[in-house]
Amino acid sequence: MSGSGQTGRIGEALAEPLVARLVDERDEPIAGQTISFVVTSGGGSAFAGAGTTNSDGYVRERWTLGMTTAEPQKVEARMVDSGTGEARVLAEFTATALPGPAVGLRVAPSSPSTGPAGGTATLAVEVLDAHGNRVPDVQVGWERVTADATPAAATSVSGADGVARMDWALSGTIGTAGAAATLGQVRASLSISIMPGPGVRFEHVVTELVGGAPGGKPAVAPNFRVFDAFGHATSTDVTLTVLEGGGHLALEGNPTRATVRTTSLGWLVEDACVPGSCNPLQGNSYWVLGPTPGRNVLAATLANGEEIRFTTYAQAPMAAFARRDDGQPNGWIDWERDVLTFRVHACQTDTSFRRTLQVGDRISEIVFRQGIPYFDAPVHLEATPCHWVAQVDVTGLPPPWTVTLRAEDAGNASSTETVKVARCTDNRIQLCPVP
Template sequence: MSVDPAKDQYESGEQVTLTATATVGWRFTGWQGDLSGSTNPATLVMNADKSVTAVFVQDEPDLFVLAVQVQGQGSVSVDPAKDQYESGEQVTLTATASQGWRFMNWQGDLSGNTNPATLQMNADKSVTAVFRQVGPSQMEILQQPSESTAGSALVPAPAVKLSDDLGSPISGSSISVSLNNNTFTSGSSATIATNEDGEAVFDNLIIETAATGYRITFDSDVQDAPVVQSDPFDIRAAAPVAENSTADVTDGTAGEQTLIQITVRDQFDNPVAGTADQLRVGVSGANSASPVVIETSVQGRYSAVYTPASAGTDQIAIEFSGTPISGSPYTSTVSSGAAESIEMISGNNQNGRINQELDAPFVVRVVDKSGNPVAGVTVQFTITDTPLGAIGQRMSNTSATTNTDGLASSRLTLGSMPGEYQVVASAGDVGSVTFRARAELLPPSLLTIVQQPASTVAGTSIDPAPSVRVTDSENNPVEGVAIIVSLNGGEFSDGSTTEVISGANGISGFGNLVINAAASGYTLTFSSLVSGLADVTTQSFTVRAAAGDPASSIAVVPDGVAGQETSIIIRVEDAYGNPTGNASDLTVDVAGKNEDNLSVNDLDNPGEFIAEYKPETAGTDVITIRLLGVEISGSPYSSVVSPADVDPSDSTVDADPEELKVGETSTVTIVLRDKYQNLISGFAAADFVVSFDGVASAGPVSETSVAGTYQFEVTSDTPGEVEVYVTAGGIALDDNPEIEFLPEISYSLGMYIQPENSKVNQPVIGPPAVRLTSDAGSVVSGIPVTVRERGGQPIASGTLTVNTNADGIARFTDLVFSVRGRYQLEFTAPLDGPINSRSFQVSP
């Protein structure tokens, strides 16, 4: 223990610092005596003799525990082996693996794989020795093969790695490869030793056969190493070689497709796909073509087709990228196709005398569908039609076989009757052709009517169709004579057939003669340009009008007058302008200001009809006219209905005001109506006569903007009553309003009782009242006073105009407001006002 300051004696109040210092193995625990506690250093105040003891205790040594565990199968030895260790003591741990196991590393308070390992004990410690069972060697593929080209080394080069169970590389081991399909080419390096990294890279593996789904199997000379197999990969064909490519070309048939099959191969005879654009096929010889080459679904197989039209030999040249393939050019022999059709070559439409052989034979050719002649086909010649009664007709041969040009022929001898003979040349299912020949007699000499015309309808063909017959001098029918028809009394419509050639029976039928104009007394005349053939004329016949045509029918619809008949004239025509129709086929409907369904009646002229109605309401009517339910041309029509004459009792005359001072003006309003209440406009001032019973003067009468309403002004300087008389258009009106002109009087309007605050839907309290007094101060009675809300708000109910009583007062006792608010009343008399009340509140 040290004392500072160190003295034998100390003055009173002097401070002394004491510091306790323990020796090794001891520790200071506190003060005793005149100093307590364990503060070190400590201060002591000398105010008396003092005695202080520093207390030290001896330290005990630190002891630590070591716990050792094993993970796996093995043991750990500890040197020295104790239950406890002093601080800083060194301990050696040695791990020993069991059979088939390997020491891996330390865990816990010791790490790494140093064995034996040293541990310093400076705390309790726990150490685990980790052992792992020894496993087999491993082989893994480092580089998978991918699609490569036949005859070239695989790229990328397949590679594997061989390692022991701890992942350490195994070098110097032999790795061999094999294929699941086909084999590597000779010269491929199929066995390689692993390098120092345990890797074997196969950079010289070559496969010549193109195929899909190849796999490589890797095997090593390490007994426990696994055998591994690569992912599937493909070998594609190498570049195509024209000399290794071939074709299969078949012989062809005209009109049918010839198939050309081409196989493109590389130098290893692998079929090569995707080269259709580099192949060219050219056909020459009997046919010429450049068929397009397309790729088939078979690897390396391509096809081209062409359809030869001509029989013969074709040369098929096939090139790949400009170089002929093996065997090119190829040959295809084209044969004629099967007999497809028979065609007429010569001999048709000959003319000859009866019982004579024709000058030329009937010749046909049999061809395939491409037009190539077909030999060896049997053709039958058969007489199929002759004039009635003909005998002796025959063929030189009834059958013939086609020659190398496909031709066959036979000659006809005509029979005993004039007219047309028909011969059919047929070749079984191939088909047939028909030859015609005519046997001629004498020239035509007579024209007779076979069918007379009958009454018919305009715009349709004459029915039955008129016809005439041409015969020779022996009454035989003559074919081929042009007969012309003309109409007496009119014209045929456009499109009518007026010239017809006589047929085999000598008859010319006119089935398309159309007449549009309806009339009677028509006749037809038939004539010919053949010399000596006289004209003939039919009996007379009638053409009737066709059905009425709405589009060709019209009406005349006049404007009307209220109360008077409006006559509508309708003319119905067919599509050709002929008057026609029946009243029952027509409907007339009136809509608009007036509505009616009118009956239709006949007029004297054909096709003319009348419908009438009597409108009462002025305005525009819409007239819809239908023929057989369809509106006619111009429908709907319009008819403007004018008012009737002025009706004195239905017209009105009013004056406003009816009471006023002399010198002031009253407006007289006239409303003119007919007896149907139609307003009448359009009167001028000259159409009115105004007169008075009394002294007054009137201004001119003029029509206002309101239809049928007219006004003029009346004034007078003389007090008294004036009765007004009005005549409009010469008709005196029944209304005669009276106007009273009052002498000049001056009065004023004043509030008598002000309105008070009131309730909704109850009379205004007061009640409000005004008083009328003259300038002399006397009351004025009998004067109307009108009230309104000054702001324009509605007064729900009540009397709004009240005459002043004998005291000159007008009381408004029943004014009601239905909406809460603040209001102000405004009062007006004829000669004074307005005046305003004070405002008041209306509340619920």
């Protein structure tokens, strides 16, 4: 047998014929036997399709390759034994089909549709012949279409797989970047959506948190927002680690360390989940404090090492406590009526409790009895739990004002906080703390 293993261009006849020889068990040639040549793969054709062995047992055929390089090119030499009727495959011939000249471009499936702000993306195109076969060793040009992406070089050459690739540097601006690949007059347009990059910093963080009962959860769970290097809020992995207090995370298995992912807006909220198993954080209270009273610390860490630590205290249950929102006076003065208005954080673990806001001898008070508020002064609840608004008329009381916040439960347990405030300089609305 000869003629197998040749290489030729698609749609063209191979240079050498296919040759098969038929012999008997004594290696003597068999003449006059009809041999068929059948294409079994690649879509090519045999010129005659069959031939008869000569006196030396040889038969020859011409093979034209098919139009594809995507599958093997194969031909079998077959016969039917005239004595037994047995169908026999005498030989298999193979060949390698080469693509035709490059005439087109197509965006490769591997070419990404998104990339990180300030990062890189490798765009790719397939170089094609007239029959859609990929063509190697062809130079392709690359052009910028928008200013948000820049190629590493002006040209690249398609590899053995017929794909030309180019690394593009992406800007820090969120949006769609345009690019083009060229082959002579042929042009393929590509685009890539620039997305927020990896998280590098935290914002909107309050690290000193209102505590809770041992073995319970803080009254306010740790929360934050993550941004990339260009100031874009980003969905990114964050590692939470319980560092102190003996608590754990409210995830499957009660781990003390887990990696969660922020939302597309960068917040760590209830739909953050552990990559892979995607265990949801339980509400926004995903940190369970240690079983004994004392300090508890939780760390949140980004891939670049940026870290924040949240601190709170597990303490014996108390039916009432009060503090200023975010550790700031967070109030304002109504200039026309000389009324101080304060937003106050005040949660309860009991249905009966009292809140008071006092300035000098002026007092605003709200009392809850079995969860129902009774107003003894111009005080009202806000829509969000654990917050209320109180107002005190300070007509005739010159600033600065010493404001006392007090919380009491039905068993007379209480907490108190005092802050001194005055009108901010050149500001007729906002209050400012006074030493």
